[in-house]
Amino acid sequence: MNENVDLRVPVLIVGGSLVGLSASLFLSRLGVRHLLVEKHSDTSTHPRGRGNNVRTMEIFRAAGAEQLIRDAASVLADNHGILQAGSLTGDDQEWLFKEIDPGGGLARFSPSGWCLCSQNDLEPVLVAHARAQGSELRFSTELLTFEQDADGVTAVLKDRETGGRTTVRADYLVAADGPRSPVREQLGIGRTGPGDLFHNVSITFRSRRLASVVGDRRFIVCYLTDPEADGALLPVDNEEKWVFHAPWQPDRGETLEDFTDERCAEHIRRAVGAPGLDIEITGKAPWHAAERVAERYASGRVFLAGDSAHEMSPTGAFGSNTGIQDAHNLAWKLAAVLDETAGPGLLQTYEAERLPVAKATSARASARSGEHSHPGYAGSPGPGGGRKGGMLTVALGYRYVRGAVLEVDPGLPVVPEAMALTGEPGTRAPHMWLGHAGTRVSTLDLYEKSFVLLSDARYPDWRAAAQQVAKRLSVPLQAFGIGSVPGADLEPESGADWAAVHGTSAEGAVLVRPDGFVAWRSEGPAADPEATLYEVMLTLLHRG
Numbered sequence: 374m375n376e377n378v379d380l381r382v383p384v385l386i387v388g389g390s391l392v393g394l395s396a397s398l399f400l401s402r403l404g405v406r407h408l409l410v411e412k413h414s415d416t417s418t419h420p421r422g423r424g425n426n427v428r429t430m431e432i433f434r435a436a437g438a439e440q441l442i443r444d445a446a447s448v449l450a451d452n453h454g455i456l457q458a459g460s461l462t463g464d465d466q467e468w469l470f471k472e473i474d475p476g477g478g479l480a481r482f483s484p485s486g487w488c489l490c491s492q493n494d495l496e497p498v499l500v501a502h503a504r505a506q507g508s509e510l511r512f513s514t515e516l517l518t519f520e521q522d523a524d525g526v527t528a529v530l531k532d533r534e535t536g537g538r539t540t541v542r543a544d545y546l547v548a549a550d551g552p553r554s555p556v557r558e559q560l561g562i563g564r565t566g567p568g569d570l571f572h573n574v575s576i577t578f579r580s581r582r583l584a585s586v587v588g589d590r591r592f593i594v595c596y597l598t599d600p601e602a603d604g605a606l607l608p609v610d611n612e613e614k615w616v617f618h619a620p621w622q623p624d625r626g627e628t629l630e631d632f633t634d635e636r637c638a639e640h641i642r643r644a645v646g647a648p649g650l651d652i653e654i655t656g657k658a659p660w661h662a663a664e665r666v667a668e669r670y671a672s673g674r675v676f677l678a679g680d681s682a683h684e685m686s687p688t689g690a691f692g693s694n695t696g697i698q699d700a701h702n703l704a705w706k707l708a709a710v711l712d713e714t715a716g717p718g719l720l721q722t723y724e725a726e727r728l729p730v731a732k733a734t735s736a737r738a739s740a741r742s743g744e745h746s747h748p749g750y751a752g753s754p755g756p757g758g759g760r761k762g763g764m765l766t767v768a769l770g771y772r773y774v775r776g777a778v779l780e781v782d783p784g785l786p787v788v789p790e791a792m793a794l795t796g797e798p799g800t801r802a803p804h805m806w807l808g809h810a811g812t813r814v815s816t817l818d819l820y821e822k823s824f825v826l827l828s829d830a831r832y833p834d835w836r837a838a839a840q841q842v843a844k845r846l847s848v849p850l851q852a853f854g855i856g857s858v859p860g861a862d863l864e865p866e867s868g869a870d871w872a873a874v875h876g877t878s879a880e881g882a883v884l885v886r887p888d889g890f891v892a893w894r895s896e897g898p899a900a901d902p903e904a905t906l907y908e909v910m911l912t913l914l915h916r917g
Contacts, residue, residue, distance in 0.1 A: 408511065562677070
């Protein structure tokens with residue numbers, strides 16, 4: 374297509390919040406040139422969206438950002454539990470849970486852990502780290518229009534400071550432009566689900582004496598249940614900065630103007646149970662909890678990610694985590710198609726994999742709101758409650774039953790009843806500690822920029838096959854022999870059995886995708902490992 378354009382890039386990302394910035398970081402790590410545009414002048418200033426689950430932190434670990442994020446979140450490192458109370462000064466108090474990871478059991482599954490880092494602290498880290506990796510980020514830049522054809526997308530951007538316009542030609546567009554996504558609306562993609570769940574006003578405030586009322590209760594959030602002043606209290610620095618989520622009823626004619634500083638302060642005092650508490654209101658921001666999932670995640674060369682693709686209740690912090698994981702899933706597929714190691718069909722697996730995860734996760738988030746009696750939420754716990762589909766299983770144990778995976782039963786539930794990360798295709802590859810070139814690494818540290826084949830060092834045919842297939846197909850494919858024998862690439866710690874951990878035999882092999890999910894597994898030897906692996910890779914990369 375011949376047209377006048379000012380800039381050509383392989384990928385244009387619209388939206389520079391958590392999901393867009395994460396997509397930018399992941400693409401830069403994979404060497405994909407792109408442009409991110411965000412209409413606001415800077416990152417978020419409001420402390421929200423702060424629960425980063427273990428899978429998200431694993432992804433940021435692979436991208437070299439985990440420690441940077443933990444450093445930015447250090448002030449809340451000791452906050453763990455969720456408290457429910459009639460007030461902070463009364464006897465009606467109950468820990469819904471006191472520790473995110475009681476007993477340290479999570480270490481069996483992951484080298485990472487949960488991290489409490491507010492959006493206003495996390496986004497600057499992502500900006501700095503993405504730019505250090507080569508990302509081009511433009512704030513105060515708005516998408517005005519876009520059109521797509523068989524070969525790409527043409528977009529017109531506006532600099533909101535100068536008024537200047539830029540025409541960009543991109544191979545693909547990623548829309549991370551929020552729940553009211555103009556891109557999704559233009560594409561005519563509908564959404565399914567219950568819709569609006571409840572509305573809150575998020576109030577930031579300072580109080581020097583509230584810390585003494587809270588005492589040593591280091592909660593992530595405290596749900597305060599006084600029927601005349603319910604809400605959720607969240608610490609920002611455990612000292613004088615706090616956030617309070619107050620229920621808002623716009624369907625009953627309540628307006629944002631009704632939330633005066635005086636009303637907000639009195640509401641907080643009553644909810645906390647401290648009538649004379651010093652309170653200085655510093656900000657207010659409305660937000661809406663909803664359960665909606667887009668009917669499609671893609672239209673031609675345009676892909677939805679994050680809130681543009683799904684909305685879910687904030688309870689459990691599933692929303693932003695699901696969005697970041699969308700971006701991670703999409704990034705390696707875009708990279709593979711753009712460098713022509715994969716066929717365009719690979720990009721169709723993005724929707725096939727991520728849409729079912731969003732549906733299952735959003736239902737679980739709503740159920741969690743019912744279980745926790747989230748202020749403003751009138752629904753019941755629903756079928757996703759109880760032990761089935763628990764927090765860790767939803768966050769880490771979900772599986773892809775269709776997509777760029779082989780030999781998976783499509784009838785399996787996306788979220789199983791219990792954690793079972795045992796190397797089954799479609800699940801996140803198991804974690805185990807290994808020795809590698811004198812350093813200690815997790816198996817998860819091996820996955821980011823290529824497919825990886827794991828096999829036993831005593832049976833070198835799989836490694837040799839991987840090397841030949843990589844050459845024949847010109848694809849990035851690494852092979853590691855695991856064991857305690859001479860010539861092994863990786864050595865398990867404490868005599869652990871890598872094959873048993875990955876659900877195979879010593880003569881088998883496990884193929885893991887760049888995003889850390891198992892693509893295929895051979896539970897025994899192959900008559901012709903090279904031919905077998907060649908056909909597997911052709912199928913996975915849609916090059917058949």
